[in-house]
Amino acid sequence: MLQTIQHQTSIYHRREADSKLKMGSEDKVKLPVIDFPFLDLESNGSHWESVKSQVHRALVEYGCFEAVFDKVSLDLRRALFVELEELFDLPLETKRGVVSGNPYHGYLEPWNLYESMGIDDVDDSEKVENTTKILWPEGKPSFSKTLQSFMEQVSRLDQIIRKMSLESLGVEKYLEEHMKSTHYLARLIKYSAPQTNEEQVGLPEHTDKNTLTILCQNQIDGLELQTKSGEWIKCKPSSPYSFVAFSGDAFYAWTNGRVHSPHHRVMMTGNETRFSVGLFTVPKPGHMIKAPEELVTEEHPLLFKPYVHSEFMRFLQSSEGEKQALKVYSGV
Structure with missing residues (x-):
């Protein structure tokens, strides 16, 4: 049974925007936690600069952080997870109707505990509605409305993070070009309960191949991140308003390795189903990933040749299991 975001009996107290990254206790590494009080790209001032510094440090060191962003209401999060449960309860043949010409998009059938549905161009209401009609020919306005409302807010967080990243690297002049080079994929994910207390692989170790991923989870744990030193961190949200932001291989290559693209996985135990929703920022078909010349120096020599x-x-489809696929494909 779907376990939605639980009602909170106490009000979440926002951290001061200029607080330091939450790095955990001295004897245990934890994922950095960053609070985002901003809603648009026009914000500035000391708070913006402080949060920007935290974002940069987190993406350089971890390639990932927990983003506290209360602009997405708990009611909206709960409603979306209810829609996910109904989506994955649909007949397999119905779900198979959602296809895409882009590799790994569309519907991905159950594999071990994992099953997912990718919806391209989730910021395009017509395309979302077309997908909805495939799944529910009689119509289901609540699905498309809830999904788009959720993604509209989360995409603002994506844009804030990317703007902060480019500013921190001193390449903000490429911001407009960078934003226009990507589109949004919504990936809706179900991990079936393994029905055992022994850890089972829900999703194997991997890096994301896109630019940036922002993940929203229900209350079922499982997400783990590997640090540069090889230690695995359990990503347990500290707030009901939390998201997890990952930089992907495309951003790693575009920044010439200045930000990290972390390995992560999902490990499952118990008898409860895990659901998650990811907003994937993906380079548009045909777009070439090429590091700005400002980021290629003697100290930071070029890591990857330009690639589409x-x-x-x-x-990647023809090299399954290749852990260093990007390096093999485009490494200098």
Whole structure:
């Protein structure tokens, strides 16, 4: 049974925007936690600069952090997870109707505990409605409305994070070009309960191949991140308003390795189903990933030759299990 975000009996107290990254106790590494009080790209001032510094440090060191963003209400989060349960309860043949010409998009059938549905261009209401009609020919306005409302807010967080990243790297002049080079994929994910207390692999270790991923989880644990030193961190949200932001291989390559693209996985135990929703910022088909010349220096020599992301994804389909696929495909 779907376990939605639980009602909170106490009000979440926002951290001061200029607080330091939460790095955990001295004897145990934890994922950095960053509070985002902003809603748009026009924010500035000391708070913006402080949060920007935290974002940069987190993406350089971990390639990932927990983002506290209360602009997405708990009611909206709960409503979306209810919609996910109904989606994955649909007949397999119905779900198979959602296809995409982009590798790893569309519906991905159950594999071990994992099953997912990718919806391209989730910021395009017509395309979302077309997908909804495939799944529910009689119509289901609540699904498309809830999904789009959720993604509209989360995409603002994506844009804030990317703007902060480019500013921190001193390449903000490429911001407009960078934003226009991507589109949004919504991936709706179900992990079936393993029905055992022994850890089972829900999703194997991997890096994301896109630019940035922002993940929203229900209350069932399982997400783990590997640090640069090889230690695995359990990503347990500290707030009901939390998201997890990951930089992907495309951003790692574009920044010439200045930000980290972390390995992560999902490990499952128990008898409860896990649901998650990811907003994936993906380079548009045909777009070439090329590091700005300002980020290629003697200290930071070029790591990857320019490559077309969509062509790399097709290569990836033919090289399953290749842990260093990007390096093999485009490494200098």
